Amino acid sequence: QMCIRDRNIYKNEIGIEGAYAIGEAFKANFALARLKCRDNRIGDKGAKAIGEGLKANKALRELDIYGKGIGDEGVKITFEALKVNKTLTKLNLRLNRVRDGKIMGEALEVNRALRVLKVKLNAIDDEGVKFICEGLKINRDLIKLNVEDNSLGSEGKIMLKLISDINPAIKLSF
Numbered sequence: 001q002m003c004i005r006d007r008n009i010y011k012n013e014i015g016i017e018g019a020y021a022i023g024e025a026f027k028a029n030f031a032l033a034r035l036k037c038r039d040n041r042i043g044d045k046g047a048k049a050i051g052e053g054l055k056a057n058k059a060l061r062e063l064d065i066y067g068k069g070i071g072d073e074g075v076k077i078t079f080e081a082l083k084v085n086k087t088l089t090k091l092n093l094r095l096n097r098v099r100d101g102k103i104m105g106e107a108l109e110v111n112r113a114l115r116v117l118k119v120k121l122n123a124i125d126d127e128g129v130k131f132i133c134e135g136l137k138i139n140r141d142l143i144k145l146n147v148e149d150n151s152l153g154s155e156g157k158i159m160l161k162l163i164s165d166i167n168p169a170i171k172l173s174f
Helices: 015-027 043-056 072-082 101-110 126-138 154-166
Strands: 006-008 034-036 062-064 090-092 116-118 144-146 171-173
Touching: 015 043, 043 072, 072 101, 101 126, 126 154, 154 171
Parallel strands: 006 034, 034 062, 062 090, 090 116, 116 144, 144 171
Antiparallel strands: none
């Protein structure tokens, strides 16, 4: 029996329909361990479909949905899924329109599987970082967080520095 463990679908214009199919495959616990789905214009609806599938998935370890088009509505379901998903270790949401740090912080409080979170080049501000930092005060399992090139001010950077003092094992990029 052949099993695909790693799939790279960069710039294939899969759109919402393709993202929906991925979400359905995740629900069936498809054996895929790593999915790189960059620059596919899945938007919020596509990200929601993938997030719904992630809630039930027991195989995926790495998810890369890097690329323009996903905002807070789209990632909300993904982070809700992280509250119950016990297998995803790496999530890359770089270069989207994410602002809401609250849902990220809430997921980080309960998820112990995620090790790497990349949200570089989004729109997270000091208020959003405050929530992320609250989650990281509880979560000592995340070892890498990249929030470079967001809308952080000096207050957000100070909060992140305090997290690195609390948890010296975490590698922060801001």
